[in-house]
Amino acid sequence: MENNTIQRKKILPLSLIWIASTVIFCAIFILVSIPKVQAQSRQQEDDTSQYISIIRSVFDFIQRHYVEEVDPKVIFEGAMNGMFNSLGDPYSVYLSEMDMSDMNDTTQGSFGGVGLYISKQVSTDGKPAFVEVAAPIEDTPGWRSGINPGDLIVEINGESTGPLTSDEVLARLRGTPGEPVTLLIRRGEKLEFPVTIVRAVIEVPTVKSAMIDDIGYLKLLTFTPMSTDRAREALNDFASKGYKSVILDLRNNYGGLLNSAVGITNLFVEGGVVVSTKSRITSENIVYYARAKAVAGPDIPMIVLINRGSASASEIVAGALKDRGRAYLVGERSYGKGSVQQVYPLSAAGTSLKSVGFKITTARYYTPSDVNIDKIGIPPDREVLFPEFSSDDAVKLNELLNANEISDYVAANPDASDAQVETFARDLSSRYDLDVPLLKRLIRNEQNRTTIAPVYDLEYDVQLQEAVNILREGNFQSLMQTSKTLKELQDEAAQDDEFAQAS
Numbered sequence: 001m002e003n004n005t006i007q008r009k010k011i012l013p014l015s016l017i018w019i020a021s022t023v024i025f026c027a028i029f030i031l032v033s034i035p036k037v038q039a040q041s042r043q044q045e046d047d048t049s050q051y052i053s054i055i056r057s058v059f060d061f062i063q064r065h066y067v068e069e070v071d072p073k074v075i076f077e078g079a080m081n082g083m084f085n086s087l088g089d090p091y092s093v094y095l096s097e098m099d100m101s102d103m104n105d106t107t108q109g110s111f112g113g114v115g116l117y118i119s120k121q122v123s124t125d126g127k128p129a130f131v132e133v134a135a136p137i138e139d140t141p142g143w144r145s146g147i148n149p150g151d152l153i154v155e156i157n158g159e160s161t162g163p164l165t166s167d168e169v170l171a172r173l174r175g176t177p178g179e180p181v182t183l184l185i186r187r188g189e190k191l192e193f194p195v196t197i198v199r200a201v202i203e204v205p206t207v208k209s210a211m212i213d214d215i216g217y218l219k220l221l222t223f224t225p226m227s228t229d230r231a232r233e234a235l236n237d238f239a240s241k242g243y244k245s246v247i248l249d250l251r252n253n254y255g256g257l258l259n260s261a262v263g264i265t266n267l268f269v270e271g272g273v274v275v276s277t278k279s280r281i282t283s284e285n286i287v288y289y290a291r292a293k294a295v296a297g298p299d300i301p302m303i304v305l306i307n308r309g310s311a312s313a314s315e316i317v318a319g320a321l322k323d324r325g326r327a328y329l330v331g332e333r334s335y336g337k338g339s340v341q342q343v344y345p346l347s348a349a350g351t352s353l354k355s356v357g358f359k360i361t362t363a364r365y366y367t368p369s370d371v372n373i374d375k376i377g378i379p380p381d382r383e384v385l386f387p388e389f390s391s392d393d394a395v396k397l398n399e400l401l402n403a404n405e406i407s408d409y410v411a412a413n414p415d416a417s418d419a420q421v422e423t424f425a426r427d428l429s430s431r432y433d434l435d436v437p438l439l440k441r442l443i444r445n446e447q448n449r450t451t452i453a454p455v456y457d458l459e460y461d462v463q464l465q466e467a468v469n470i471l472r473e474g475n476f477q478s479l480m481q482t483s484k485t486l487k488e489l490q491d492e493a494a495q496d497d498e499f500a501q502a503s
Contacts (some may be wrong), residue, residue, distance in 0.1 A: 115140025
């Protein structure tokens with residue numbers, strides 16, 4: 001008994017010694033670490049100052065000693081491009097004046113112009129490569145003027161478009177609403193006529209919609225400030241026509257505004273998390289929630305179409321609707337852009353720089369199940385792929401396209417009926433040994449290039465066909481019960497990887 005007491009007396013001071021030593025050691029470590037961190041911070045500041053000084057010196061040296069006189073703006077833009085390229089992030093970039101103009105069109109949702117989508121091919125035969133009208137935007141001055149897809153814009157206010165770039169053409173077509181611009185239009189081989197168009201405020205197209213029997217079909221082209229309102233209008237129109245289900249088409253939608261993606265999701269879910277952003281900057285750590293009331297609530301079965309062109313804001317919407325168990329995804333794995341960018345304007349008084357800026361990644365976004373899909377994408381619940389060409393088919397198809405038979409046929413038969421298209425497709429099939437459905441789709445694509453394309457094409461769109469079939473089969477709820485969140489899919493993939501490594 002006494003020995004035990006003595007033993008406890010010996011152990012107690014020893015424990016206190018260890019505790020005291022540990023506390024003293026930690027205190028010394030902290031006191032040593034603080035100056036070390038401060039020293040590292042000062043060293044980084046000194047390095048930064050030195051780098052800026054070197055850049056300034058090299059900039060000045062090039063201007064004074066390079067063999068030819070160089071515009072300082074060219075050196076500046078080269079340096080800016082180099083800085084952002086060094087980040088290895090394709091979404092952090094320097095923005096030229098035209099880039100900033102395009103960015104502003106998206107963020108503001110409108111611009112002053114005539115309302116024409118254009119494209120410009122590179123000349124291969126020495127002749128001027130004039131600008132081609134890809135499509136007029138409906139209910140705009142360009143559309144009301146009678147300009148058609150496939151028309152060539154030969155001149156703008158008397159200036160030939162042959163030597164102009166696409167950006168230069170856009171700069172001449174856009175301008176202050178209310179001001180006129182005169183275009184010389186060439187249609188076909190011989191028809192050429194002037195058209196004077198008064199510029200107006202053009203809303204960036206964002207939504208197309210139509211009914212497929214009792215299914216509301218909503219195609220979202222991009223995410224602008226107007227997207228949520230236009231989508232809401234379409235859903236209200238569907239409701240007035242008695243829709244029973246809805247298809248949201250996000251294919252080839254490269255994204256847009258984060259707030260617009262949250263607004264679109266809010267049309268379909270009631271309350272709860274839509275997306276969260278995480279960054280090393282505390283102010284960028286934000287959780288976005290849906291409001292309590294949806295326009296198309298959970299009683300409306302919903303399918304979302306995605307493909308490799310669905311990116312960024314499209315993936316925010318698709319990921320939220322999947323993780324929340326609100327929609328069934330059909331199509332292909334999405335692109336995989338899980339980051340958020342901010343745009344910052346730049347200006348330098350007294351220089352030729354006007355309205356330039358940069359876009360930089362400030363955060364990554366996470367779906368409601370806390371998954372980031374960057375460089376991974378979102379897998380559909382049901383994969384549906386378009387038929388791919390074999391190497392032999394590619395050779396035959398190249399021969400057909402180089403012969404211009406399809407474009408010549410559509411130009412000579414602009415109002416060809418379905419029966420005539422079928423006959424022509426079978427003729428091509430007999431001569432080029434290609435499938436008739438493929439040929440009919442190519443003919444339809446060419447027809448759409450020279451006319452206002454329909455909102456949807458159920459005959460040739462296999463992914464849309466599958467979505468419609470799912471909704472019509474009546475087993476939607478059972479399919480939704482088998483659908484998994486992105487977190488569940490991610491965990492399963494990790495387990496599979498561990499099992500493969502163990503094997």
